[in-house]
Amino acid sequence: MDPRTSAQDVMRCDLCETAVVQMHCDTCLVNLCKACVGEHMISDQSKKHEIVPFQLRKSTPLYPICKLHHNQQCTLYCNQCDIPVCTKCIASDQHLSHKFSEILQIVDKKKHKIIEEQTELNETIFPTYQDIASDVQNRMSQLEKEYGDLSTAITKHGEDWHREIDKLVQKLKTGIDEMKNTQLQSLQKQLDEINKTMSDIKDDINSVDMVLDTNDLSMLFSVTSNVNIYRNLPPKLAPSLPKFNTEKIQGEKLDKLFGTLLSSSLTSDKHGYSIKTSQKSAEAGFSPPVKQMLDEPETVTIIDTGYRKFFYHVACLSDDDIWTSGDDNRMKLYSINQGSLLKSIRTKSGNTPTDIAVTKSGDLVYTDYKDRTVNIVKEKIEEVIRLQNWKPCGVCSTSSGDLLVTMENDDGKKTKVVRYTGFTEKQTIQFDDQSKPLYSSGRYSRYITENRNLDICVSDYFAKAVVVVNQAGKLRFRYTGHTPGPNNKPFDPRGITTDSQGHILTADYNNECVHLIDQDGQFLRYIDCGLSEPWGLCTDTNDNLFVTQLINRKVKKINYHC
Template sequence: MAAAKASAEDVITCYLCDNSSKHFCNSCQVSLCETCVKKHRDEFKSLSNEIVNFLERESQVVFPGCKDHAGQRCEAHCINCYAPVCVKCMLSDPHKDHKVEKLTDTFERRRQETISKTAEIKEKFIPKCKKENTDIENAMSRAKSHFDDLGKKCNSLRKSWHQEVDVIFDKIDFLSKTFKDQNLNRLQGHQTEIQNVISDVNETLETNDRVLQSNKLSDINNYLSNLNKFANLPENPDIKMPRFEAKMNHEKELHIEMENYRATLTQSSESDVPCLTPKTAVVLMDEVKVVSTIPTNYDHVYGIACVGEAEAWIFGEHDNNISRIDMHGSVKDIVSTGPRYGPKAISVTNEGNLLYSISEALLGTVKLARTGGTEQLIIAPPYWTPEQLCCTRSGDILLNEKFWIWVFRHIPKDNRIVRYHNNKKSQEIDKDGNGVSIFMKGPGSLYMSENNNGDICVSDSNARSVVVVDQTGKVRFRYDGVPARRKSPFDPKYIVTDAYNQIIVTDYSNNCLHILNQNGQFLKCVDGCGIENPKGLSLDSKGRLWVGTKSKSIKIIKYMAPE
């Protein structure tokens, strides 16, 4: 039986055709047109059909037709068979003698049950489902957050352990390179001496040949041969090859040793998941040891750049010379920066050559000094002066450049750090992601050092803080000196990083050194060992600190010791 249809203008159509309805069968609850009334009566002629005007229609229960007896409506409900039945059904098998009830009663009872169930679903089940859905979403959010945190922790641990392993082998590489440079320098020096002897001998032989070819008695009589001085050749240098050992213990521990440096990589397994636990065999000393005090000719030692384990380039206040000294203070070499302008800062390249910055009138430059003279590497842009500098492991140069403007006097405007790769600018570090200056404006310099993990550690003397940025220039943390609990405000100057990623910075006003770990946690203060107004700072190949002081001296300090 088709349902009545409504047109776009809400006209009710006949359920048998598309004509508009004018009548309504209350018995069947269907709309009928004038033509289809007879069809409807003929279709259900054995049933009562209450046909009325459409406007007089009534909403009432529609009794279903009996499937067993044509023309009969089911007005009762067989309780035994749970099925609607007509009068004829009740008088014949299989419903004869079965218990029945009015179908309207069944309808009303089922209707009330449905109303009750609907109310229960709306009031209890749907809120329960919604709550369960919310709980699931929260659980999913917590799970996602948990696994995100787990991933971050894993990545952090991965990075941390990789860094620890890198620290160990970076140290091995550094020690190996240091020994290599020392030995090659000694051998090259000895080779130069031998070549000079060969040259002198050849000159002597040429002189002897000329004398022997002469017919003059005076030439022979007056000639004094100097061959005797070549009887003893220069002594061979004492070449010390470093001892390197790497042993596996039951395939669980890797013991690494080079001279006085020792480290152990331990592999432990838990649930068949291996992990490496590097342990270096040194710790910070409770009481540091002053190994040596080197006298200098400078009123205040400003810059130190160690070369190997026993020598360093230094410069000081009111002097235009950069001197190379040994541990006894003996001057081995001197580089003059000219009659008018002294050096701003010094460093040593990976090849062991001296690097220094200087401002000559309006021209600021970085120069390289080596055997045979100096070479200009970098020219600072106009109005920018080169200040502090350092050489990175990759051979790049990090240079602090300061911008000055002239308003009756020089006023410092901006401070920045520039990375030069192959003597060309490759990176500027001056502003954070929001365009805010990372470093404070002022007359003070930015002292810097590259850590083994690639961080650039900066001592900002204007802001009285240490700023550490990653390789991209993003700020990782700042240190203000407060944890050290010193009497005077933090006054940082020179800064270095050691083989263990520790950050060491001088505190000029408090006569001490601050030592931090690679994440900025304060570890220790080094004081009470005669470091008055420390400024210059460097590390030698043995991991000892060379500290320049105001008392015309350099303190060599041992601050790490075996566990």
């Protein structure tokens, strides 16, 4: 049997190409049988051949060759110069007093770092890019749908115009027919009268001819002349045509009447995505499956809270329970499905809570404007933040467990957002890049939430805007409403929340609806569901929306996703 053609899965010597491999040269990376080892050793005597058993191949390190000293291997590493060096380099003046390490020690560190980076690439960075690619594809699909909807809306609007124009044309033509018939009837009446007169004249002419042809003088004296009557000619009717007043069709004027298309934009935010990790704080970087919105949002549940006069705030403890607060000093926990009161807690100071939120650990936190405090409810109420010269307004708990608090100074002329980590102030957000205030001055009505991409969203009542900054506090955009509103009134933002899709939702008190916008500030839709004086908002993990109603003191649970 020919050994070169049998057992093709057995590795053969690179020199003789027949014998089975038994040895390996780690220097030349050549597979050898024992018989060919000697031949290989003398084939290139300039190298130091490291011959090892085939099973131990690549176990001998191949040291880098020194760039300054030919054929010298670099077995050491200069820590100061951060380069491999050989023994001749060490003896040179270039590395005097430098510290050296065994190059294999440096290699182990580099391998460890490379393995860590490879792990990061495999487990965090690549999955994050997969999520981003999926997010972009979903945005493209959504964009196709929304542009299609926009084109359909324009077509429908054009059809409406055509119907109205056809009605107007028919109305004008009917008017023309009525005017024509009236004038024709008048002319026809006159024509009938003229024809009768002409017949009478012919009769008179015939009578006169008969008298003139007779010699009976009595007949001559009996003739009565009507010439004087016939000399009074009928009036000349001159009908005037109606005028059709038209305006010259001007492109710009017609555009304004029909409707204009506002310019689109594609913004780029380097903070829009974040690396996906296994930690809870990375939830903002996770892209959940895209949910389609219902054609018409629907009310699922209505709960009557029984507050004395006004009902302000709501915060989800879970998908089954919600915390609420109104115009008294009580914060109430309700069962959503049963609509029953589970717990009622009195504020520590006896003041009305300014805002409420639920932390990641499930604790209730509330702000006390009059008392200048932020408090957390555990087994008992604990004061965790006390302010000086400032008063807290809105509060929210972030994905990392921090607290974000909107606050204003004592005279109500300055407003800022402060981030607390472990109840220690870590970040202040107050001014934009031009050192201008990000938020308006005025008292009370400023609510806050964090979006999935870690943007900080503030509902600024006095500015009539939603102000959105990124995690670093840099202004991304201001949303000032969408016109026309359902009630044709100015945008009046109150409570604010976000959902798993990165949408921002804010209550519009004037227009009795909720505005739904995307994370870049583009208007998506209104949600009304018969809302009355909407104020506070929150969403649960299934993106159900809870809306408080100020006057009737009821909270509505609304589903707007499929």
